[in-house]
Amino acid sequence: MALLEMHRVTKVYGEGASQVLAVRDIDLSVAAGDLLAVMGPSGSGKSTLLTIAGSLEDPTSGEVVIDGQLLSGMSRNDKARLRRRSVGYVFQDFNLLPGLTALENVSLPLELDGVRARRARELAAAALEELGLDERVAHFPDELSGGERQRVAIARATVGERHLLLADEPSGALDSASGEAVMRMVLAACRRGLGAVVVTHNAQLASWADRVVFIRDGRLVDQTAIPPSPESLLQQGSEP
Amino acid sequence: MTLALERVAPVHRSDTGGAPARRAIVRWTWRLFKREWPQQLLVLCLVTVAVAATIVGAAVATNTPLPANEGFGTAQDIATFSLPSRSFPSELATLRHRFGRAEVIEQAPLVLPGSVQTFQLRAESPHGTFSQPLLSLLSGAYPRRQDEVAVTAGVASAFRLRIGDRWRVGGQTRRVVGTVANPENLLDEFALVLPGAIAEPTHATVLFDAPRVSAASIGPTVRSVTHQAPPNVVNPESISLAGVTLGMLLIALVAVGGFAVLAQRRLRSIGMLESLGATDRHLRLTLRANGVIVGVAGAVLGVLSGFAAWSAYRPSLEQSSHHVIGELQLPVAVVVVSMGLAVLTTFLASGHPARQMTRRSVVAALSGRPAPPPRVHRTVVPGVVLLVGAFLLLTVSGGMIGGGMPELVLGLAALIAAMILLGPFFLSGVAELGRRAPVAVRLALRDLDRYRARSGPALAAVALGVLIAVVICVAASARYGNVLDYTGPNLASDQMIVYASSHASGAVMVKRGGPEQRGNSAKTAKAPPLAVVRKSVLGIAAALGTRDVVELLQVPVTLQRAAPGRNFTGPLYVATPSLLRAFGIKASQFSPSADILSMRPGLAGISGMHLLPSGPGPLHGPGPGGLAHPVIETVSALPSGTSAPNTVITEHAVHELQLSPTVSGWLVQAPATLSASQVASARQAAAALGLSIETKDDAPSGGQVISYATLFGIALALAVLAMTVGLLRSETAGDLRTLAATGAGSRTRRALTATTAGALALLGALLGTIGGYAGAVAWFSASTLNGGVSALANVPLRSLLFILVAMPLFAAAVGWLVAGRQPPVIAHQPME
DSSP: OEEEEEEEEEEEESOGGGOEEEEEEEEEEEETTOEEEEEOOTTSSHHHHHHHHTTSSOOSEEEEEETTEEOTTOOHHHHHHHHHHHEEEEOTTOOOOTTSOHHHHHHHHHHHTTOOHHHHHHHHHHHHHHTTOTTSTTOOGGGSOHHHHHHHHHHHHHSSSOOEEEEESTTTTSOHHHHHHHHHHHHHHHHTTOEEEEEOSOHHHHTTSSEEEEEETTEEEEEESSOOOHHHHHHHHHOO | OOOOOOOOOOOOOOTTOHHHHHHHHHHHHHHHHHHHGGGGHHHHHHHHHHHHHHHHHHHHHHHSSOOTTTTTTTOSEEEEEESSOTTHHHHHHHHHHHHSOEEEEEEEEEEOTTOSOEEEEEEOOTTOTTTGGGOEEEEEOOOOSTTEEEEOHHHHHHTTOOTTOEEEETTEEEEEEEEEEOTTOTTOOEEEEOTTOOSSOSEEEEEEOOTTOOHHHHOTTEEEGGGTSOOOSSOHHHHHHHHHHHHHHHHHHHHHHHHHHHHHHTHHHHHHHHHTTOOHHHHHHHHHHHHHHHHHHHHHHHHHHHHHHHHHHHHHHHHHHTSOOOTTOOOHHHHHHHHHHHHHHHHHHHHHHHHHHHTSOHHHHHHTOOOOOOOHHHHHHHHHHHHHHHHHHHHHHHHSTTOOHHHHHHHHHHHHHHHHHHHHHHHHHHHHHGGGSOHHHHHHHHHHHHTHHHHHHHHHHHHHHHHHHHHHHHHHHHHHTOSSSOOSOSSOTTEEEEESSSSTTOOEEOOTTSOOEEOSHHHHTTSOOHHHHHHHHHHHHHHTTOOOEEEEEEOSEEEEESSSSOOOOSOOEEEOHHHHHHTTOOGGGSOTTOOEEEOSTTGGGOSSEEEEESSSSOOSSOOTTOEESOOEEEOTTSOOOSSSSSEEEEHHHHHHTTOOOEEEEEEEEOSSOOOHHHHHHHHHHHHHTTOEEEEOOSOOOHHHHHHHHHHHHHHHHHHHHHHHHHHHHHHTHHHHHHHHHTTOOHHHHHHHHHHHHHHHHHHHHHHHHHHHHHHHHHHHHTOTTTTGGGGGGSOOHHHHHIIIIIHHHHHHHHHHHHTOSOOHHHHSOOOO
């Protein structure tokens, strides 16, 4: 069963002369264990696609189904519950909460879902240990390096029962070595049964994916199942 | 590295996360408060000060009067008997038979030769069940034998006694064994002996408990403690609670702005939280929990500060209120309620920004961009409606006898709400006006409009401070400017009036050329002759280092105005040659036909005045013995105190009305401010002759009230500006970075901050002044008692200039000075 399905999704911002068509008629499907990379130039609608896929934004038209649940008609609270239980986000600028330690940042989604603090912290500590951060659990975000922050963000996105990982330029603020490490972690999560969508500019990182889709001016212009090489991906993305 | 995560065992969980989610949110909020509390300092300080002031104010108000059970100890009833009395033993036996325990305190007068002071020789058990609270041992021991005595400090001082001295008192020689006091009344001076140790007591007090029996049914000299306290529903606790409620309402308005700023600063974090699956309720909880934390912190700090201030002030209060006050003798109900109100205020104040916060989309919140300002017309229309409503309510209130308190409160609330809603319109207007201004000024004014969500509450808070100040200034100017019902300090600090009787109404009649004669029936029979009194007054004046004494004569007429509204108040002394000479007024300075001379500016111009015989009767006209339309002239050399001869009737009018003046007192002009000991000595000397004195009281002058109100308004407005201008400018750090990149230097930064501060201050001053005057015009227009709208002719110009000109200039100048240093955000983007 597909974890994420998008049918003829369109998103329009603004009205009249200032109207912008960010995403148009996108059809997409991500199954359990899939790692999907989304590539495209700046302003092509990649991030918008991801926010719609993660229920952070409603499409102007079309349907989004996560874990078999249709988003349209869902209340804000139902969407919030869906995000807590099914969707994990990783942002380019980490988006860790200031004032909470690495451990507390990771345990927060579980606590928000009603898991008792002690149990949530045990699970969070295990997640951080898996990512090699067992000695940094008590550190606050501003005491961690960029790579460490992103690893904390990945741990937070995958802890618990979530099946869908959405990552928006997860390596955008990292050096190439850290970027590759992040992709390796995302891939490992997929091998355990999670579905993942990664938006990236980086063809090298996109080549880690099982499938790559290209977006230009809000349209899905091409996709490839097994990316041959980073160079060919770049070439594919630039063709009209 | 591999990812092999343990899955959460599926358990039944609440859709909203339940208690664990709430705990997590509150924990995060607490962490943020600990990191960011300086940004909430203004609200925290306001709450702290309000709670502390309430505690101290209520403690002082409740503890200043003597306790309701003063003299009762722990007993509920007191019976007093004159002794010797044959019936006393049997009556005492009856009381003991009916009510059980009854403790007797016997007393006899104790005279200090050559002194008017009186003391008591008291036979009382220091260990009595009822009387124990009436005694405390300061040093030495209580008397244990018939020939021992303990004395209060006043008795020890008057009779020059020390512990161990032998003293003949009450017909026998006794040894002084200790120093004692009555904690319930420190003015109570007595010598204490054992019960039954007074040979000839003159009266006795019996303490007993008569539950559920009325005092009157026991006997005519019986009093019950339940009837001791006056049935005053407006007690100090109620007044304190009303004050703190009003104060908290004002703080809530400031706090709404503060929390709105806080919500914007946390917008990205809120977006992150929402992306993790936090519900709207969780998001609102972040700000509401913050409100509660600020309230609790403010309440706790307020209680601690209040208690510290109370502890420091308590000894002084004990001295001035003449009874012992316990360290913990605080009105617990007021403390608890003020703390509760503090928490409730900040909780409610955080509600609106919390709701607004959840209306943003997650993506917009994550971007950290402020919400687009609401359209101006959405707030202008309800603002104008509320302004009209406020005007009507205040007009109704002003026209009602007794003030129409509900209408007044509702009207003021509507006025404040109208100002909050009209604020955005002013911000848009000023941005429009600045279209052609230099770039830094233009940018600053536009930012005020763009970030109306933040600048709006700041403007409302500034305007509110100014509104309070303007309302007080305008009302004080109108009230203090009323020349008929003259208000203000009674005397200067170097003046004293010695009244001819212990009651100010008492007087001694002076018949021209004839013998002096008493004018006040029974009491004056024992009073000394006027010549003796005069000599004594001169003695009192000499003790103050002056011979400058003016005899004050009065005649039985009053100055009245036959028109609705306030009427003439104050004494009307006779303008004797000596009085005029004392104030340097020559006969040539006023017309020989003048009837009244007054320093009150404007009194001469008031029509419909009459001189009427004093005493009961209708005020329709002068009638027999009166004078219509007396000639009133202004003489500014007369003193301005309300008890001083600020308005005098000329000898010409006295002669015309065939009146006989009476001596009512003497105005003593001392060379310097009178000290407390000088006043005490003068009071004692006057009391010995049955006279009384009056010195400067604590009533503030109109100028003082206006100055304090102006300072308060300006201080509150500047505090709000200090909190908000920095935050408003930090919103535009990106713009500042762009400006720096295009070559703008410190001058531009200074101009931006100075314009932001100055414009907000000016707009707040304008809005507050307009609101204050609108409210005052509405209220006074219907208040004939207070002279209608014409009462507002006395404009507090100096205060308005300070508020409208000096305050904005000061705010701009401070903004200019502090904005010179390049902020670190220009070089480094701050991490969220």
